[in-house]
Amino acid sequence: MRQRSSKFLLQSIAVFSVLAFVPFLYFYSQFTQIDDKTELHIEQINRNKLEYAKVELQNSLQKMSESLRYLSHNNILLQALINPTETNTEALQDFWLLIARTQGYYSQLRFLDQEGQEIVRVNSGDGFIELVEEENLQNKSHRDYFTYARALGNREVGTFGIDLEQENGELVQPLTPTYRIIYPLNFNGQRLGYFVANLDLVRIYKSLAYKNHAKNLPSIVTAQGYYLMTPNGNDIMGHLVEENANINVANQYPLLWRGIQLSDSGTVKDQQGWYSFTKTQVGSSDNISAVTLFLKTDASEALAFSSDERRVLYQQGIFILIILILLTFTFVTWNYNHEKNSLDSKIARAAMNGMSAMIITDRNNRIIQVNEEFTRVSGFELEDVKGQKPSLFSSGKHSQEFYLNMWKQLENTGIWEGEVINKRRDGSHITQILRIQTVKHNSDTIQFYVASFVDISHRKELENRLRDLSEKDSMTSLWNRRKFDSEMQAHSARTKRYTNQAVSVLALIDIDHFKRVNDRYGHDKGDAVIRQVAKSLEKQLRETDLVARIGGEEFALILPHTDLREAEVVLNRIRVAVSLESELNITVSAGLTEICSHQDETYKRADIALYESKSLGRNKVSILSMTENDSIA
Numbered sequence: 132m133r134q135r136s137s138k139f140l141l142q143s144i145a146v147f148s149v150l151a152f153v154p155f156l157y158f159y160s161q162f163t164q165i166d167d168k169t170e171l172h173i174e175q176i177n178r179n180k181l182e183y184a185k186v187e188l189q190n191s192l193q194k195m196s197e198s199l200r201y202l203s204h205n206n207i208l209l210q211a212l213i214n215p216t217e218t219n220t221e222a223l224q225d226f227w228l229l230i231a232r233t234q235g236y237y238s239q240l241r242f243l244d245q246e247g248q249e250i251v252r253v254n255s256g257d258g259f260i261e262l263v264e265e266e267n268l269q270n271k272s273h274r275d276y277f278t279y280a281r282a283l284g285n286r287e288v289g290t291f292g293i294d295l296e297q298e299n300g301e302l303v304q305p306l307t308p309t310y311r312i313i314y315p316l317n318f319n320g321q322r323l324g325y326f327v328a329n330l331d332l333v334r335i336y337k338s339l340a341y342k343n344h345a346k347n348l349p350s351i352v353t354a355q356g357y358y359l360m361t362p363n364g365n366d367i368m369g370h371l372v373e374e375n376a377n378i379n380v381a382n383q384y385p386l387l388w389r390g391i392q393l394s395d396s397g398t399v400k401d402q403q404g405w406y407s408f409t410k411t412q413v414g415s416s417d418n419i420s421a422v423t424l425f426l427k428t429d430a431s432e433a434l435a436f437s438s439d440e441r442r443v444l445y446q447q448g449i450f451i452l453i454i455l456i457l458l459t460f461t462f463v464t465w466n467y468n469h470e471k472n473s474l475d476s477k478i479a480r481a482a483m484n485g486m487s488a489m490i491i492t493d494r495n496n497r498i499i500q501v502n503e504e505f506t507r508v509s510g511f512e513l514e515d516v517k518g519q520k521p522s523l524f525s526s527g528k529h530s531q532e533f534y535l536n537m538w539k540q541l542e543n544t545g546i547w548e549g550e551v552i553n554k555r556r557d558g559s560h561i562t563q564i565l566r567i568q569t570v571k572h573n574s575d576t577i578q579f580y581v582a583s584f585v586d587i588s589h590r591k592e593l594e595n596r597l598r599d600l601s602e603k604d605s606m607t608s609l610w611n612r613r614k615f616d617s618e619m620q621a622h623s624a625r626t627k628r629y630t631n632q633a634v635s636v637l638a639l640i641d642i643d644h645f646k647r648v649n650d651r652y653g654h655d656k657g658d659a660v661i662r663q664v665a666k667s668l669e670k671q672l673r674e675t676d677l678v679a680r681i682g683g684e685e686f687a688l689i690l691p692h693t694d695l696r697e698a699e700v701v702l703n704r705i706r707v708a709v710s711l712e713s714e715l716n717i718t719v720s721a722g723l724t725e726i727c728s729h730q731d732e733t734y735k736r737a738d739i740a741l742y743e744s745k746s747l748g749r750n751k752v753s754i755l756s757m758t759e760n761d762s763i764a
Contacts, residue, residue: 147459154451161444169437170405174398177407177426180347181396184339184424185411191335192413195236202230202240203314203326207711211242213318215250223251224262226711231255233670235338238296238309239329243280245322247272257334280313280325289313293359296329306367308332308359336360339424342557349424356380356388359422380425391423404429446513447503492580496520499579508586510556521582524553526560537567541580545569551584562591604680606658607665615679615687619730622689627728635691635726636698639737640668640705642684643718643749652715660717667709671701687737689726695754698723702752710750720744721752724760736760 202208211223227240231253242251249268254261271277276291283289291311296303310330316323341347348362356379358367366378381388387406390399396409408425488505492498498516506512509524516523529551540547548566555561563584570579602614610618622635642648642664649657661684668678668686677689690698702721709719722740726733740755747753 142463143459146462147455150455150458154448154455158444158448162441165437165440168440170398170400173405173428174407177398177405177428178396178409180341180426181349181407181409181424183341184349185409187339188335188411188413188424191236191338195330198230198234198236199312199314199328202328203316205712206714208242208316208326209318211251212316212323220251222711224253227251227253228260228262231260235334236330237328238307238331238334239327241327241329242316243271243277243325243327245324246270247274247277250324256331276311276313276327277325280315280327283313283315285315285317285320285322287315289315293353305364308367332360333364347426349426352380352423352425354421354423356382387425391425402430403427404432443503443506450500450502487583487585490521490582492521492582494576494578496580508555508561509553515556526552526554528552528560541567541569545571550587560588561586562588607662607680609665609669609686610677610679612679612681615677615681615689616730618677618679618689619726619733622691622726623728623730623733626726630728634694635689636693636695636723637726637733637737638688638690638698638702638721638723639734639741640686640688640702640719640721641741641745643720643745645684648715648717656715660713660715663713664709664717664719667712668705671705671708695723695725695756699752699754706750706752718750720749723752723754725757727757 205226207219207223207226210219223242231237231240235255238254238256240251240253241249244250248270249263252263252268254263274297276294279291280289289312291313293308293310296307296309310332312328312330314326316326336348336351337345339348345362350358350362351360352358358378358380361367380391384401384403384406386399386401387408390397390406391408391410398405398407400406405428406425407428408423410421410423412421488508489502490498490505491500497518497520499518501511501513501516511524537547537549546566546568548564551563551565552560553563564587565582565584567580567582569577570581572578602611602617603609604611619637626635642660645657645660648660661680664686665678665680668688672678672688672690675691679687681687688702690701693701702723706719706721709717720741722737722742722744724733724736724740736755736757739760740753743753743755744751
């Protein structure tokens, strides 16, 4: 017996040593490279944040450039310029208020006369939009940027650059940087005034936060090293504020400043932490043309990351140690013809076979173990989920019946596999191919559940994107006739089933005299008109409304939970907006009706209403309700 025990012990030590050799090398390598992984991890995270901020900044600048070209060259501003009547001025005010509500790029929009007197001014910011009353309008002839504006050529666009916001000669507190873009306004060779747009740098800056988290906002510095924007709003514009004159990246972080001078992007390290930076072009003015975005990761954060890495490695080591012990015991006991199918060996095999993301729960379906792949994919650590049920990951996308069928199959066959939508730790959804199997005791009672899954979210997103492309109109990016027919069918079916609920409305819109546009200006201009009308429709509608291009110059709207009276107000607003935003004085005609349970009847009534609008002279909105149609019939 003693000899047999000694042999069992020696075999166990030999098997364990062989099995543990590769894991030992792995963990030794991981611990020696932990500092390199820390730096690589921090650099990758910061690079992602900086690239996101850089792309968002460039996108914002591109959108603002397009918006400003339109704002400075439109009929409303031209009329207010050459014929400054009260009506034309009020139209310009209303138009600018609409721009301020729909676009968050501007802190001020101003129209100055040739003497620097403000004629129209709209202020906007977080939570407010205001039209400055006439008695509060100021004369800006004494300001540097007005002197700069007067020196501009007739067709020259001025970018005055970065300055601090002032009101009545005093700096606005807290200090607020602004970027002014100036357009001279000329008519028949004579300069009549200036259009000045102040960019709201604070709101633009906040949009650069990766995943909308303020912690991810980078600091932005000028080519001279002064802060333009910081996450806490302090230390900005040192060259313009006396008390901040010494606050400069070159003084605070010499190694970072040296890296910025030598490269367009990178990461440097000093005793305080890691600094990742990237450069980008933002303009062409004298005082700012390029800026640098940088993020600082304190040494304490890096140490915390290293501590987490070590803790994860220890957990992995314990987990592997348990598996190695189980495998050693299984092999040795098998060699001595002991019990082959012990509970421990089954758990070990299930764990080793589940090399994808894996969760193990006990007989009460409470989580007792997860692997590293699960943490990477879902964001949950073992401490976050241990002792809880997997329903913690439920996205709410599946019915109670779905889960009842899952458990029924598990009880009957011991295995279930299918596609499930769950949620990650950050709340985002993840589509999985999930496989659950039971581990039973010798008495055929379930002791554990082992679940493994593969993330197929990217594939699902690609499928959804392809489906959207098949339902989008290539010219306008609106929904096409196929999507419209599908939605109409769904609304008709819903109306048939819930007859007493709030009604929905169908509107058909047609561009008036569109053939004349094609004949006079050509089909390219006609296509541009269609795209402009499409943009006007999208701007005037809610997110819940559906707008589709169903023919050459014909559009269809579905307005859910809207009665005819409300829909008529919306369509008249659209009709006016299309006319105001068109360079060719384009008008549209529309026909309205309620959506009933018969799709063809609904469409026919809307078409009759549209025909009535055209018969009455066009540029009108007509209604044909179901009751009117019944009386006519």
